[in-house]
Amino acid sequence: DWMMASELFVRLHALTEETNRYRKDAERVTQRLGMLRLYTPEQLWRLRDARQKMEKDAKPLPPYNPTGDDFNEKLKGVDETLMLRVMQYLPKHVERVPLNTAIAGGLEAVKTMVTTTDLHQAFKGLDDKAKVATMVAFLDAEIADVKRRLEPLDFVQQQNLLMRLGKQNDATVALPRPAMLHEFGNGMMSQLDEFSAIIWPDEVRRFERTTGGKLVGIGVQIEFDPQSNIRVVAPLEGTPAQRAGIHAGDVITKVNGKAVFGMSLDQAVDNITGPPGTKVSITVEREIEEPAIEDEGKVADAGDAHKDAPKRAKKELTFEFTRTEIQIVTVKGWKRNGVKEDDWNWFIDKERGIGYVRLTQFTDSTTRDLDRAIREMKTQGLNGMILDLRFNPGGLLDQAVEVVRRFVSRQDGPVVFTGDAQGKPESVEVTRPGKASLAHVPIVVLVNENSASASEIVSGALRYYGNEGDIQAMVLGERSFGKGSVQNVYRIPTAGAGAMIKLTQQYYMLPDRTIIHRKPGAERWGVEPNLAINMLPKQTGDALTIRRNADVLKIDETGQMPTTMDENANPDDLIAKGIDVQLHTALVVLQTQSVARVAAGGAGREK
Template sequence: MVETMKERPRVVDPLLGTGCPRGAASMLPVPPMATSGSSRPRKEHHMKSLHACLVVTILSMSTIAQAETSKGGWSDRVWNAAIDGDRSTVDELLRAGPTGSASSRDVQAFRNRYDEWMKHQADSRAAMAERRAETKQEMQKAIDEDRLLDALRSAVEYQTLSDDYDSVLADPMVNKVIDWSGATLPSVLTDHDWLYAQEILFRLRTLYEDTSYRGMWDEYDQRIEANTKRLGLLRRYARERLYDLYVKRNERLGEDPPDPFNPQLAERWRNEVESIDRAMVRDAFGTSAAEHISSEGWPPLYEGGFESLEVFGSIPAMSMTFPNMADADRMRAWDEALDALERETLVRFSEGQSPRRVATFVFDALDRINDRTLDIPDSVLWREFGDGAMAGLDPYTQIIWPYDIEQFNRQMEGKFIGVGIMISEDEVGDIKVVYPLEGKPAQAAGVQPDDIIVDVNGQSTAGWTVQDAVHHITGPRSTWVTLGVKREGADEPIRIRIQRDLIKMHSVKGWRREARDEQGDDVWDWYIDRDSGIAYVKLTQFNEDTYMDLGRALESMHSVAVPRGLILDLRYNPGGLLTSAYQISDLFVEGGTIVSGEDKNGAQSFDLPAKRHTTLLGDLPTVVLINQGSASASEIVSGCLQAHEAGLVIGERSFGKGSVQTVHPVRSQAEAKLKCTTQYYRLPSGLTGGPGRLVDKEVAKEFDSSDWGVVPDLEVAMNADQIEEALTLRLEADRLPGDPRPPNPDGAAEESELESTPPDIDELIDRGLDPQLELALLILQARALADGEDGSQRALLDP
């Protein structure tokens, strides 16, 4: 910790924005509800009472699960093969079926379910083959009509629908598209059409993702990163030029032009850099040099900062805002002075000068260089130098500038007025919906992941930053905002009207929403298969209430029947509190480490052990569902259960965010903060022994490794159509009578009689829309069939 630290830093998950105090390992397991304040005694007592109830409740679950396990035989072989990731053996055993009485009602019911699963798989393969053939035709048509982006988009989809990504890259038609792209890029870059270049580069990188051509993927990834910086600078300082690029893009795609440029946007940069000063950046440098996980000190900060200033000076359009940048002599003097300063900085470090002395030299020199060359505002100079320095460390380390601090603080509090969506700026500069928060206004109104927000209340988002979008979308409670979203498959933007509300996270959901109680909380049916005793819980995030809410869910389950299996759905769960992930994992794991931390020296910074007396679900067969939207705390829970073989993991590889950020105050006249990566999560070694895995994608990239994230025991992919259909059905099925119905993709109104008739959530399984969930259910149904004779199966399946 540096000398300027006045406040205790906080651990924060960048995907969610919630945090917890950072400190010794002994602090991390403390339940989030047991915090200082007048309510502590009451809440602690309630937690102890709930825990006691859970012990009684789940002891009966464990007893039944142990009895089932003791039967051995076919169901055990299915489960063990799945835990081992042996898909071929799982398939063989499921096809053979249980070895009990052939006339058993349960055996026949299972065979019927298995036949449905096989039919759904065959239907899915046939649909994918048909769509793959259509995509090949669409690619050829785009080539014939000279539509490069459409050809690239079809090539990516064609590859996604294939079993062997490498073989697609050898396809002559795909090769033609790749060569065409490579030949087009130089002229695009010469014209400084960074937006068009980004669209081409992004799709080329996607074609090499998850292939053996790792070098090509790295090359395009680096080019995208450099191009993203240019687009970011246009968005901040030369918005009219960026608007012109959007006009060209729409012409290229045959779409209507965006709304006329708003001249007020041209001056927005002044707000974004207001109150930024030299002292702010220098203090952030000192803290990150001392605390960052890289342990490389000051040199990487200067490297990133100088590179950022060089890119800043390389964009001709910047002269629209800063006239001196149109002067070739001034620009040459700027470039030469920066090069000389960077060389001198390295010399001073090599001579052993102290970091503080070098910092004084560098910051003074930058002031002088700016004064005699470009003479841009000081706040611009320091913002770009600071942003570049932090971006060079990792994707999550950043200075929270005064312009952004209010929104950041609101996110840290965990509740705010808005519509309940996580948005980001995608690779081509669009405002993209990462995901709508479950049960919040945006999701209820029909917003979906990957929607592109093209306007807010009729105002075009062309050239907006994420912060611009946040300012326009949020507002007073109970007021309305209309989003125009562009969605894959829709010809025109969809208009979605949403009422703003207090966004407080309810993170535990069940299978079927049945009602709302007097407090407005949802009442759930927790059983996806009541006959087999299989429960379903979806965790949408890990907040301070998740553990308690899960406990109440388990009580509610037991009031209906004793669970004999559990599906824990962590798909699209972006993470949250480390303490919450620890508490949830501790319910399933009897001993050993749940998760540990590693500091910049490679030393263990914390170790969170399982506590035997809290292992309430250790004998309950559990399947965890994950996908590429499962990050951070979700990876702790799924990775921990997988390592200890306390649960079976099904789905797709997780996001790969395994780092811990701490938030530090920044000494300055205006309020600013530094969010800095200081630790990595390490998953437990579990039953394998040896060191546990680091899941962070950035660490893997540094060591040229493909080992990142949590890889499921059984991988089950879902194509784009399945994902959209499953999300849409889930959304509509969760409506209660009287709830507003989401719009159709084409914007058409629904028949009035459908307003009170939401679809049955069971259609996800019955229609084969969610193969990940369907396989999880099938394996747990197999687990519930303990081998036996003369009706022993019936005794286990009946509540």
């Protein structure tokens, strides 16, 4: 069972990660599951459903929904020309992985595809064991030949290899060429590092959506409810969804007339979003309250037993939208002040002037929105600040640099170096004193194992300058993720919509020139906190739930907020109930420093 094997090897790899004993096994099984997901998604659903039923009191998965699962559509534009263009970029990888090693990895991936028995439902040629054996023997011979060569394959040799591969495939297992080349490409990239990848034509729109800090859609946040329905968490203020009357709690049943039950959230998002100006229809199911009915001839009063309780009914509504660009807000405060997504109370302790800013990722609007938050806090008196970078996956390097510049007043101090695999700096970004609007404000930076990339640059730089005594700063929480590599993205023209290649070409280094990237077998990586505070999984889960609920206001089409707050949506509970011990410790640190400054007759609030 591929599901059980995947779970087993992933857990074994996690337990022995520093030795990498089970890394190849985990990667191979994960690779097979990825193929099932693309080519035989219904079979993968069956495996997942069988695995789910093994759990005690587990609910069955929702029925399989085939919408958007046609691999032939997804692989349009994948051909030999695309593979040849990809191969021209591979020698630029930061670790200079030999081109022949990558090509051998591509051939190994095709071999894995040919020997994955569950794929026979999509590819009938895999039922013929003799033809499979012939194809495997061909692949083994080609792999051995590529590995034996001392010089990298040149362009003509690459062309000839792909030609031989295609002909042998056609004569034996007869896989669709785009499918075979798709796995060949993924196999090549797997030999480089986990962050280098081909962005295939069907993935380009999602990639641009996740990296650009904006999306084109209708402006709703969605989640699964306990019955696996796709439910609206809330419409975003000022978006088409809010203006049209989409409500929090609406269950989305159809998109453009197609049922969505059984879709993943990614599938649902892909169907709802699209190019600006295009149309999309959304059908929702909404619970409504029907008026109470009184028995005829009875005089109703407050305690009348004959008066029926209000009944709940479900009503289906369909909305027509024109997709538009939705700006993603990445700078958030302590409590929502109003319906606008950028209307926040920035103070976690107003009496002592301690602010709270959470950066969810780094997009092109992050620094602009942070500057506005700083101005608001300083006008009210700012005496310290918590910068929460937990669960921040990163984003734009220039925005991370600008955030650091708000705290450090040293002239031309290094923020981050980019360099080669040996740690030789090739470029550097530096501080600018004129931008240091928070230079004299004590700060505690929160990080955890999900703080990555740009958030590690910020936390690492602030820790460095705090240790150097330039600023009053400390990092608190858990060691960060260790994603300190630079990926450059190149567009590759194809016969269809075009593809991209994301290639690791440099490493980030902190001001002390340490590489934060976690390389295979490394013992040190990421940003180590000045004060390590761990949280239990339940504490983390509860904190995330409260924080999410507090961030979302369930406004209606008129822009009105509810008169009562959800009992699970008060961020003060994170502190009062001892749920978020990292945040609580950061607050105590700043409160103690504030009291000490007042006792010593030190400077007052920053204005």
